[in-house]
Amino acid sequence: MDNVKPISIWKAALLFASTSALIIVAVYLGIPALQRAGFTFLQAYLACFYPPFALILCLAIAVYRLEGNPWSWPAFARRYRLRKMDGKTWLWTAGLVVAGAIIATGLFPVSTWLAGTRWFAPPETFPPNRATDGPGPACTSLLSHLGV
Secondary structure (H helix, E strand, C coil), X not given: CCCCCCCCHHHHHHHHHHXXXXXXXXXXXXXXXXXXXXXXXXXXXXXXXXXHHHHHHHHHHHHHHHCCCCCCHHHHHHHCCCCCCCHHHHHHHHHHHHHHHHHHHHCHHHXXXXXXXXXXXXXXXXXXXXXXXXXXXXXXXXXXHCCC
């Protein structure tokens, strides 16, 4: 199983584009449609944002079976390279989380600018961003959407 060949760059691009399209449709069309139907933002977000990821997981499992792999956890874990994390891996994980937080904080002005452009702006039906008083859920907490 460790000799699984990578897919071509074109197949990878198609896979990325198709899964991204699912998420974009859910966020830009699904959430506003549910809000117009009377759902709160949080309800619409939960109903539209996570199902595409569940679909991707189901597709991964279906492709696993189509490849002819045995239906067992050891075979599944080996195929998807799921291994127990050791101390060194946990250190890398912690370091990358900290680095990601620092980078995201440093890029906040860029994300605020991008959110104001036509191509990256969140739908107008999204609740206001507490950090910029503009539309969009960035930098708001789940609790703020619940009114806490």
